[in-house]
Amino acid sequence: MTTTTPRGLSRRELISRSLVAGGSFLVGTSWVTGQSAAWAVEVTALRPETMATLVQMARDIYPHDRIADEFYVVAVKGYDTAEQAGMVEAGIAALDAAAQGKGHASYLGAGWERDRVEILRGMEESPFFQTVRGGLVTGLYNQKAIWPLFGYEGESFSLGGYIDRGFNDINWL
C-alpha cells in the first residue's frame, strides 16, 4: 500500500486543516484524504485537488462498490510524478471544464455518479481518458490485495495446485 497518513495528523486535524472539500474527499496543501480519513495520500507533483479528482475519475471508470478508495488511490498514485504532472493537470482541467459546461462547479462538484459518467462519456475518445482507463486495467486489477474481493485465488503452485484442494468441487450442477 503506497498510501500514507500525513505524519502526525489526527482525523480532527486533517479535517480542520483541509482547504477544499470536494465530493467525498478532503484536500490539504499536499495531501488528499477520504471524508472518513481512513486513508490519505501525499502528493508531490500534482495539486491535491487534481489527485482527488483523479481518484474519483478512476472509481467512475471502474466502479466496484465493495472496493475502498485506497485501491483506486494506489492505481493512480503513479501519476504523481514531475514527468506526468503536466499531462494529468491538463487532463483534469479539461475534465473540470467539461463539467462546468454541464453546469457543475467541477467534476467533483457533480455529486452523482450518473452526472459524472455523462461527463466522462463526452471525453472517452480523448487520449487522457484512454491513458487513465488503460492504466487502471493493470493499476487496479493487478493489485493482489483486491483479488480476494473478487474470489480470485492467484497462484496455487506453492500449495500443490488444486488436485487435492477442490479443482472439481462444484456442487450445484
Place this chain on the structure above:
Amino acid sequence: MVAKYDLNDDSVVVIIGTGAGGGTLANELAQKGIKVVALEAGGRYLPQDYINDEWDSFGQLAWLDTRTTSGDWRVARDFSGLPAWIVKAVGGTTTHWAGASLRFQPHEWKALTNYGRVDGANLIDWPIDAEEMDPWYTLAEAKMGVTRTNGLPGLPGNNNYLVLEKGAQAVGYKEVHTGRMAINSIDYGDRMSCQQTGFCFQGCKWGAKWSTAYTEIPLGEETGNLEVRERVHVARIEHDDAGKVTGVVYFDAEGQEQRQAARIVCVAGNSIESPRLLLNSASAMFPDGLANSSGQVGRNYMRHVTGSVYGVFDKPVKMWRGTTMAGIVQDEARHDPSRGFVGGFELETLSLGLPFMAAFLNPGGWGREFTSALDSYERMAGMWIVGEDMPQETNRITVNADVLDQYGLPTPNVHFDDHPNDVAMRDYAYARGRAIYEAVGATQTYPTPPYPSTHNLGTNRMSENPRDGVVNRWGQTHDIANLFVSDGSQFTTGAAENPTLTIVALAIRQADHIAREMAAGMI
C-alpha cells in the same frame, strides 16, 4: 556433451526458432546424427523459472518486439502493438500453449475440394492428406504423451469443464470430453502428472505439459549433435550465386553481428517472424525476398476464428482452478454448410485470471456494465472458440522499413480483415456457447472478442503447384532446395484444430525427409 560448432562450419543444419516446429526438428535431426545449430531469440526458462502471475509471466515470456497492425480486426484497435500473444524463449510458444492436441479431420486437408470456391478466399488443398499424416501423428502423440491416445487416460474434469459438459449435453452435444491433451494424466516420459494448478498459459511449473523447452531441446543436446544459441536474433539468410542458401547473419546476445554458415537452413520463427525473415533477406537475385517467386510469402495469414463466451451463474464456479483448457465440445467441428459457413469449430474451456479477464473481457470497456461482469468473476465459466478461418491473400505480413526494431531491422506489420465466412462462424459459435451456458442456468453471458493471436498460420504455405504457395509437401521451399519452413506458417489451411500437434507431426516428417535427402546427397 553439448555440441559447439564453428561459425564457419558449413556442414551444419541451422534451425531458426526452438518452438513446436524448430525444437522438434532440432531433436529429431540430432537423434539421427545430424549436426544442428538452433538459433533462439529468447532466453532459456524452465519450470522452476515460470511465474504463476499473469502480467509478470507476460513480461518474462511474451514476444514484445515492435510490431504494427492494420485491418478491421479489433486487435488492431485494442492491442495495436501486440497482434500476437506468443513467446520469445527457448521452447517458443510451447511454453504458453494450452496443450490441446487434435488431429486435423480428413476433409480439412482438402479444403478447396470439400468446401468449393469461396469468394474472397484463397483456398487450395494441402498436397498431403490424412492417410499420409497418420503415422506422423501417431509418432507426435507418443512423443508428447497426448491423453486419450496410446492408452493414456483423459485428464479429470475441473469445475469449468463440468459446467461446459452439463450444458453441452443439455443442448444435445455428444462429443464432449476432457480433450486430447499433451498434459500428462499419469506420469509419462520423465514428466509428472497434472496437479490442476492452473496457469497453463504461463509455463507449467510441474512440467506436466509438453514443451520443447524441457523435452526435445535437452534430449537433442544430450546427443552431442545439437547446439542451441540463446538470445540471438537472426537478421537475414544469405545465399550464393547459384541461389542456394549458405548461412545466416544474426545479432548475438551482446548485439554483435555474427554469421553462421549452413548446409541447410530451416525457418521456424512462427508465422510473423518467419515471413518477415524471408522478406528481410531480399537480395539482387531475390528482390521480393527469399522463396517468394509465387508472391505468397507473408500472405494468407490465418489466426483461427476465435472468440470466447463467458457465462455467469448464481453460484461459484472458480473456473481458474485446474487445467486451463480442460475440455472440449467437438460436435460443431464438422463441415456442414447448412449452418451458413464452410468449415467447423471446436469449443474448448478457457479461463483467465482476474488481471487478464480485466484486460481481455471487453478491451476498452468501462463503466458499470464492465464492472458488473468482473464482479461476477468467481461465478463465471468460460469457453474459447477455435474454428477454421479463410485464407485471404490480403491478410498478410509485410515489412515496414519506416519502423525499425532494436537491431535496425524493418518490423512486421500484421494486416487482418475478417472474411464473411469467419464472421458467420463466429456469430454462430457465440450463440451456441450462450445456449450451452443458458442450458445450465447462466444468468448472464458475455461474448468476448478475439484475443491477440495465439494460432498464427499460413504465411509460407504449402502447395502442390509452386505458383500457389511457398513450400512443397516437405516444407521445402519451391525456389531454394536447401531452405525449409518448419513451423505453422507452412499451413495451407488452418482447419478447426489447435495447430501444435500438426506442427510437431510435420516437423518429425520433415526431419525424416531432410535426413534422407542429405544421405542421398540431394541437399
